[in-house]
Amino acid sequence: MKKTALLATSAIVVASMATAGGHMASEMTLVSWGGAYQKSQDRAYAQPYAEMNDGFSYNWDESSAEAVAKLRAMNEAGNITWDLVDVVAADAIRLCDEGLAMEIDADEMLAAAPDGTSASDDFGDLLVSDCFIPQIVYSTTFGYRTDLVGDTAPSDICAVFDLEAYPGKRSLEKRPINNMEWALLCDGVAKKDVYDVLETEEGQDQALAKLDTIKDSVVWWSAGADTPQLLADGEVVMGSTYNGRLFSAIEEQSQPIGMLWDAQVFDLDGWIIPAGLPEDRLARALDFAKFATDTQRLADQAKYISYGPARASSAPLVGDHADLGIAMAPHMPTDPNNAKNTFLYNYEFWADYRDDIDAKFQAWLAQ
Amino acid sequence: MSDATSSGPMLAADGTPLKTSLARSLRMRKLRALMLIAPLLLFVLITFIAPILQMLLRSVENQIVSDTLPETVVALEQWDATTGDIPGEFAFEAIYLDLAIAVEQKLHTRLGSRLNYEETGMASLFRKSGRRIGRFDTDVYTDQFTDLNAAWEDPETWYEIFGDERNVAELPLVGRSWQRWAALFEAEGETVGKRDLEDFLFAALHYETRQDRYITSENPLLLQAMRAQSETPFETSRLIPQFEDADEDWLDHAVWQTIKTYSPRYTSGYFLNAIDMEKSPEGAVAKPENLQIYIKLFWRTLFMSLVITGSCILLGYPVAWILANLPSRSANLLLILVLLPFWTSLLVRTSAWKVMLQDQGVINNVLVWIGLVAENDRLALINNQTGTIIAMTHILLPFMILPLYSVMKTISPSYLRAAKSLGATNWTAFWRVYFPQSVPGIGAGSILVFILAIGYYITPEIVGGTSGIFISNRIAYHISSSLNWGLAAALGAILLVLVLGLYWCYDKIVGIDNVKLGG
Structure with a gap:
């Protein structure tokens, strides 16, 4: 961390000499999740950006999972060493609420679509927080072992709760978000009523009671890589995880896994800029963010990973996988064939109820 | 002499x-x-x-409420929460002024997150109200004051009046609001005259001057304003309907109750939460059954750490004994085997246990293969307490073996020989002569293992499932995910006190002089 800061300060001096009038730091620290996702960002945005800008260099910090806590600690210590941080939308909302992320004026700071549509229209509803620059749409959905589910492959989310038709273990994330919605959906609650029901004590108890029916057959995961591994080992017959993880298990590692897209939950991932950056670093971060979230760059990212671009204008540009050469569009969570029945993560609801329902959920787990 | x-x-x-x-x-x-x-x-x-x-x-700090909502905290002192009614317009006036400034400082959402730990819905309540508060129709006051005297439009006027502490003391609501507002942009290096006065300042001015009362100040503007309002009261803008319009939760008793309960600068709330209790108007009460978790986890953490310490003693003692009694060449080789795990990453070791212990793992496969266990009845060795105990015993074993070994090394073999020559059986010689001398090593090893075990969270997280997790997993969650650092600190403090208490008990029972790490 110290080294980065030191490099950054020395870089400032160099930058102010190199880019006359630009006043942009020549070095930046990008924070992301590591793995295939970070690699897709590196190839789609960071490398092209570095090629365009002489004397610019960047480094990655794989800390997105702890970004909220670390940013708060940095803010309290008064030494922010990150320039651009990749977080899920729920974390962006939290960071914005805590005053740790900078507010973004989409039309002013982000690129317009090639046809002139303004950035705020191009991103549309995906601008879920004042501080959030959306990047990709991913989904949390189920994969199942094609060789362990018998003759009829599951096509309905409620297969997860059906121990008779599909005996064996399932893996679910060790938190209430998504699980509570699926449980209610399979307990006869209409999709449009799910959050109204979940707001009430009875609704929360109802969801936990439904989860209770499969509790003994659940392996709880906390890292996105767990479910693909558990599926590959034959430990579970089906499990939830991020669709990109399942894509790489299926297409890159040729595991006998099928996708169950039903009732997938869309979520967003994107950038935030930490509040309180010095001017030159802020200028660089804004410049990079504008480039990295333009229409072409977001479409490019889909060459490397099966997450949908957050801009409407990027969708038609999605092509083939850069290494495997297969068409990426059918693997996108947003593809019409996959998106017949979907949820959108309810940010407002979970921002309010997360603490309360999580306490209940964890107490239920510990019983 | x-x-x-x-x-x-x-x-x-x-x-x-x-x-x-x-x-x-x-x-x-x-x-x-x-x-x-x-x-x-x-x-x-x-x-x-x-x-x-x-x-x-x-774990006890709670300044954020009284720092962000100072006027509300004062106003709520006059409100009796036990009546079950929400406070009147006066509290809404106070929170309107506080929120208007908090929005400028971008602190209202932070306060919302803080209070959301105590009352669900506070986060969006403050976020939504923050967006709406600038659109409240309190500009009626601005218009009426500037119609009365155009001097009110000039920021310099305010600077003159409320730069004077005597006026602030007499008209505290508007005085303090103006000072806080002015401090905001003074911090940014702007001069007072630059920024337009905001509606909430005029609202505050109205709240203080609507009643004709005696003030010592002879400022003509203030006197004029008070006189004018006593002759024809100003048109007012009622706040309760506007707050209700922003979010109907403002009419919820629980919201005001929470603000009042958490208004002191220091709170016992976090500690109460950490022992499954909560604050209520009637004092501390136990949380509903389905929200109780921490006490259970504390006991589990202590119990499992004790089991892990016990199994480390059982497994480590014979190994240390062999190490101490082998010729030094082979002993050194064995010692390297004991130390080997130290050179491997903790994560790798834990993940290796996953491969070993899971349903389709090495151990179950071998047991099924030799026919000890039926194919459809494989042992559940992971994602439960068993998994945590096995993996942690393995990881912490060297911390038991090393102190034991260094103590046993110093026990002279001639004592055992002397005991035997005096007619003791092997067992008696060991139990009466050798074992008592090795107790300091057990003591040192146990303290090390126990204290390390009590704070572990990576291993339980990976192999513990739901029944094998420790209190530290919840602490980690509150530090990194929920950002409820106050609760995390309270849990940590309790854990610290527990460990110190156990250490004290240990000192009383065994005696800390009886602990040796070597020689």
Whole structure:
């Protein structure tokens, strides 16, 4: 961390000499999740950006999972060493609420679509927080072992709760978000009523009671890589995880896994800029963010990973996988064939109820 | 005189009493010793003690409420929460002023997150209201005051009136609001005259001048305003409907109750939460059954750490005994095997246990293959307490073996031989002669293992499932996900006290002098 800061300060001096009038730091620290996702960002945005800008260099910090806590600690210590941080939308909302992320004026700071549509229209509803620059749409959905589910492959989310038709273990994330919605959906609650029901004590108890029916057959995961591994080992017959993880298990590692897209939950991932950056670093971060979230760059990212671009204008540009050469569009969570029945993560609801329902959920787990 | 000399204190060569001289030289020596350890002491103080104290402080700190909502906190003192009615317009006036400033500072959402830990819905309540508060129709006050006297439009006027502390003391609501507002942009280096006065300042001015009362100030503007309002009251903008319009939760008793309960600068709320209780108007009460978790986890953490310590003793004692009694060449080789795990990452070791213990894992496969276990009845060795105990015993075993080994190394074999030559059986010789001498090693190993075990969270997270997790997993969750650092600090403080308490018990029962790490 110290080294980065030191490099950054020395870089400032160099930058102010190199880019006359630009006043942009020549070095930046990008924070992301590591793995295939970070690699897709590196190839789609960071490398092209570095090629365009002489004397610019960047480094990655794989800390997105702890970004909220670390940013708060940095803010309290008064030494922010990150320039651009990749977080899920729920974390962006939290960071914005805590005053740790900078507010973004989409039309002013982000690129317009090639046809002139303004950035705020191009991103549309995906601008879920004042501080959030959306990047990709991913989904949390189920994969199942094609060789362990018998003759009829599951096509309905409620297969997860059906121990008779599909005996064996399932893996679910060790938190209430998504699980509570699926449980209610399979307990006869209409999709449009799910959050109204979940707001009430009875609704929360109802969801936990439904989860209770499969509790003994659940392996709880906390890292996105767990479910693909558990599926590959034959430990579970089906499990939830991020669709990109399942894509790489299926297409890159040729595991006998099928996708169950039903009732997938869309979520967003994107950038935030930490509040309180010095001017030159802020200028660089804004410049990079504008480039990295333009229409072409977001479409490019889909060459490397099966997450949908957050801009409407990027969708038609999605092509083939850069290494495997297969068409990426059918693997996108947003593809019409996959998106017949979907949820959108309810940010407002979970921002309010997360603490309360999580306490209940964890107490239920510990019983 | 000669009497006095013989019975007086013994003198050193320089004539000072010997006792003083001795004390001085001892003090000098102590000081020198202190200076030798000073660097370490400072290091420990700065990097260890101070952060711990700071963390402990977080578990009671609660300034955010009274710092962000100072007027509301004062106003709510007059409100009786037990009646079940929400407070009247006066509280909405206070929170309107507080929120207007908090929105400028972008602090209202932070307060919302803080209060959301106590009452679900506070986060969006403050976020939504923050967006709406600028659109409240309190501009009626701005218009009426500036119609009355155009001087009110000029920021300099305000500067003159409320730069004077006497006026602030007499008209505190508007005075303090203006000062807080002015401080905001003074911090940014702007001068007072630059920024347009905002509607909430005029609202505050109205709240203070709507009643004709005696004030010592002879400021003509203030007097004019008060006189004018006593003649024809100003058109007002009622806040309750506007707040209700922003979010109907403002009419919820629980919201105001929460603000009032958490208005003191220091709170016991986090500690109560950490022991499954909560604050209520009637004092501390237990949380509903389906929200209780922490006490259970504390007990589980203690119990499992004890089991892990016990299994480390059982497994480590024979190994240490062999190590201590082998010729040094083979002993060294064995010792390297004991140390080997230290050179492997903790994550790798834990993940290796996953491969070993899971349903389709090595151990189950072997058991099925040799026919001890039926194919559809594989042992559940992971994602439960068993998994945590096995993996943690393995990881912590060296911390038991090493102190045991170094103590056993010093026990002379001739004691055992002497016991046997006096007619003791092997068992008696071991139990009566050898074992008591190795107890200090067990003590040291147990303390090490137990204290390390109690704070582990990575291993339980990976192999513990739901029944094998520790209290530290919840602490980690509150630090990194929920950002409820106050609760995390309270849980940590309780854990610290528990460990110190156990250490004290250990000292009373076994005696801390009886602990040896070697020789």
